[in-house]
Amino acid sequence: MTEEALKAHNQSAKQPIVVWVIFIATIISFMGLGLVDPILPAIAEKLHATPSQVSLLFSSYNLITGVAMLITGVVSSRIGVKWTLLSGIFLIVIFSALAGSSNGIWGVVSFRGGWGLGNSLFIATALSAIVGLSVGGTAKAIILYEAAIGLGISVGPLLGGELGSISWRGPFYGVSVLMIIAFLALLLKMPKVAKPKTKSSVLDPLKALKFPGLFRLGLTAFLYNIGFFTLMAFAPFVMGLHEHGLGFVFLGWGLCLAFTSVFVAPKIQAKFGTIKSMCAMLTLFALTLLAMGIWTDSSTVVIVCVIIAGLFLGTNNTLITTAVMEVAPVERATASAAYSFVRFIGGAIGPWLANKLAETFNPHIPFYSGAIFVLIAMLVVAFGRKHLAHVDRVAH
Structure with a gap:
């Protein structure tokens, strides 16, 4: 571990106990995202569903999560x-x-939407809570939050693969117990925690999008999430692996x-600065998806590309989340809700679009599209750049 990393680690270790409780809860919450990846083919087989229908597990989850982001500030400003x-x-x-108790694909899809409602209330509030309660500055708090996301997403597929090898219902019940x-x-x-003095409105996140910097970051995340969920929701169908294998790939x-x-x-x-770094990571991720599109027939190439993509996605997630917290002159919770609203809409479109393109054309097209x-x-x-340049001046 480098001296800087060690210093950051020591700083984060001094966080209040409540921050670590939220950190662990965030890990468990984000297990739900990757937990279903290893069981997508199994659900399609057991429930006699097409890949595009199964992809709606992500779409309903992300759509409701995104729309519900508009009410997270309203709720938290009233009940704390x-x-x-x-x-x-x-x-x-x-x-x-x-969802685990359902006997049809539409029941699972519907209950995943309800799961998304709970997810929106949790993740938007968790980010602002960690930033507000932690010590060491915004950037370090966001790194802690992104670490929780990364751990949740990485452990989720492994647990999903293990439980999914027993039954496709297992991962859903597993999330319920952990939560x-x-x-x-x-x-x-x-x-x-004291309630805000001013009660939020449903329109506050939408109004926040009038700030060009926040709007650009939201639009960036909207587009980028279509590619992100192309990888998440479509790649499992072309790897030719069972639940255990898919679990280990997404663990990596x-x-x-x-x-x-x-x-x-x-x-x-x-x-290099936030803007240059984001551009580099997005370009590398786009090239990774392009490689997956060219060599879709090679499960080895797809597997390696999925794992490598994690390097670019992790870096970009931290960069863009840090920028969102600083880019607009509004409360952080409002900025987070506005950004997440737009971002998750992209996450709702991506899974369905990828699988529909594959069914309509061929399995190469979704990766090219992404x-x-x-x-x-x-x-x-x-x-x-002119709307985002000041982010580098405040990020430290």
Whole structure:
């Protein structure tokens, strides 16, 4: 570990206990994203569904998560951070268990939407809570948050593969049990955080998008997430692996994502600046998707590309989240909700579009399409420098 990384590690270790409780709960929450990856082919087989229908597990989850981001500030400003987090976790517990109990694809898709509602209440509030309660500055708090995301996403597929090898229902019940543990931990350990003096409106996140910098970052994430979820929701269908194998591939992907989000992103940002670094990562991710499109018939190439993509995704996630927290003169929770609203809409379109393109044309096209969207995202950042330049001056 380098001297800078060690220093950052020592700084993060001094965080209040409540920050670590939220950190662990965030890990468990984001397990839900990657947990279903290893079981997508199994669900399609068991429930007699097409890949595009199964992809709606991501689409319904992301769509409801994105739209519900508009109400997260309304809820948290009225019932407080603690009870908003607990409400979100409670909904995840209920709807993940209901999804596991479903006997048809549309039931699973619908309950994943309810799961997305709980997820939105939790993740938007968790980010602002970690930033607000942690010590060491915004950048370090976001690195901690991104580390939790990376760990959750990396461990999720492994757990999903293990439980999914028993039954496709196992991962859904697994999330429900883990979130019960997170609920109890937050209930017991998190103090009551003072409510904001001003109550938020549903329109606040939409109004925040009038700031050019925040709008550009939201649009960037919208486009980039189409490519992101092309990888997440379509790649499992062309790898030719069973639940265990898919679990290990996405474990490798998630570990790469977690490592770069914590250790690589801050160094690249410090050396090259946020804008140049984001453009480089988006370009590399687009090239990775392009390679997957060219060599779709080679499961080895697809597997290696999925894992390598984690390196670029982890770095970019930290860079863009840090920028969002600083780019607009609004409360961080509002900025996060506005950005997430746009971002998750892209995450809803990506999975369905990728699988539909494969069914309509051939399995190469989704990766080409994803690469184009990510490349456009890079151009949005590159041509928006004047609206984003001040981010590098405040990021430290």
